[in-house]
Amino acid sequence: MPRHLHTAPHVARWITLALVAVVLAAAAFGAVRLAWGGSTPAGTDTAAALPAPAAHSTTAAAGTPSATGPTASSAPQGPVDPRTGRHSTLDGLVPDFTLPPVENGLAPVITRIPTEQKVVFLTIDDGAVKRASDLALMEQHGIKASLFLAHNFIAGHASFFTAHTAAGFLIEDHTMSHNLGFIHLSYEQQKAEICGMADFEEKNFGRRPVLFRPPGGPYTMSVQRAAAACGMKAIVDWEAKASAGRMDYQVGHALRPGEIVLMHFRPEFPADLAAFVKAQKAAGLKVVLLEDYLGVK
Numbered sequence: 001m002p003r004h005l006h007t008a009p010h011v012a013r014w015i016t017l018a019l020v021a022v023v024l025a026a027a028a029f030g031a032v033r034l035a036w037g038g039s040t041p042a043g044t045d046t047a048a049a050l051p052a053p054a055a056h057s058t059t060a061a062a063g064t065p066s067a068t069g070p071t072a073s074s075a076p077q078g079p080v081d082p083r084t085g086r087h088s089t090l091d092g093l094v095p096d097f098t099l100p101p102v103e104n105g106l107a108p109v110i111t112r113i114p115t116e117q118k119v120v121f122l123t124i125d126d127g128a129v130k131r132a133s134d135l136a137l138m139e140q141h142g143i144k145a146s147l148f149l150a151h152n153f154i155a156g157h158a159s160f161f162t163a164h165t166a167a168g169f170l171i172e173d174h175t176m177s178h179n180l181g182f183i184h185l186s187y188e189q190q191k192a193e194i195c196g197m198a199d200f201e202e203k204n205f206g207r208r209p210v211l212f213r214p215p216g217g218p219y220t221m222s223v224q225r226a227a228a229a230c231g232m233k234a235i236v237d238w239e240a241k242a243s244a245g246r247m248d249y250q251v252g253h254a255l256r257p258g259e260i261v262l263m264h265f266r267p268e269f270p271a272d273l274a275a276f277v278k279a280q281k282a283a284g285l286k287v288v289l290l291e292d293y294l295g296v297k
C-alpha cells in the first residue's frame with residue numbers, strides 16, 4: 001500500500017514528537033512534585049499558609065545547589081531525616097542522647113549534651129549586628145548554627161535572616177524584648193514574650209521555633225513552664241562561649257564532646273568565629289545542628 005507507506009513516516013514523526021512532549025511534561029511535573037515534597041516536611045503544619053522563603057530555598061538547594069547562589073553552597077544535601085523532615089547535618093551519625101520530654105508542664109533544660117560523640121553545637125544570639133559577610137564566613141567553614149533571635153534586635157529586618165534559613169541555619173526563640181530581668185516577670189508576661197516571638201518567627205521564617213533561650217541565660221520553674229506552654233521542647237543554655245575574640249569555658253580549658261557554645265552577632269563576630277573554629281578543630285569535633293542531633297523539627 002503506497003499510501004500507507006507514504007503516511008507511516010509522517011505519523012511516526014508525530015508520535016515521536018508527542019512522546020517527547022509527554023516525557024518533557026512528566027519531567028516538569030516530577031520536578032514540581034519533588035519541589036513540593038522537599039518543602040512540606042520542614043514547614044510542618046504551617047507551610048501551606050505561608051510564603052515560607054526558607055522552605056522555598058531549601059527546595060532549591062535540594063534540586064540544583066549550584067543554581068542557588070553562594071549562600072546555599074553548604075546547605076545540607078544529604079538524605080532527609082524522617083524525624084525532622086530536614087536534610088541532616090549529622091552525616092550518618094546516630095545520636096546516643098534522647099531529649100527528655102516536657103514533664104509536669106516543665107520544659108527540660110540543657111547546657112551541654114552528655115555524650116562522648118565528637119560533636120559540638122554552635123548557637124548565636126540576639127541578631128544585633130547584621131552583616132552578610134558573617135554568614136559568608138560560616139559558609140566558608142561549612143558551619144551551621146542555631147540562631148536565638150530576639151524581636152527587639154531584628155524587628156523590621158527579619159528578612160535579613162532568610163539568607164540564613166536558606167543556607168540551612170535554624171532560628172529559635174529568645175523572647176520579644178530581651179528583658180534581662182526576665183525571671184522577675186510574671187508567668188503571663190514570660191509566656192507572652194516567648195509565645196509572641198514564636199508566632200513572629202513562624203510568620204517570618206516559615207518554621208515555629210522549638211528551643212528557647214532566656215535573655216542572659218537565667219531561668220526559673222516559671223520560665224520552664226512558660227516555655228513548655230509555648231511549645232518549646234527545651235531551654236538551651238551553654239557551658240562555653242566565644243566572645244571578645246576568645247573562648248571561655250565554664251568547665252576545663254577546651255571544648256568537650258557535646259558542648260553547646262554561645263556566640264553573638266556582634267562587631268567582633270569574625271574574631272569570635274575564628275576562636276571557635278580553632279577550638280573546635282583542636283578538639284576534633286564536628287559542628288552539627290543541635291536540632292538535628294535532638295531530632296526536633
Ligand SMILES: [Zn+2]
Nearest residue numbers: 125126215216
Ligand atoms: Zn541575648
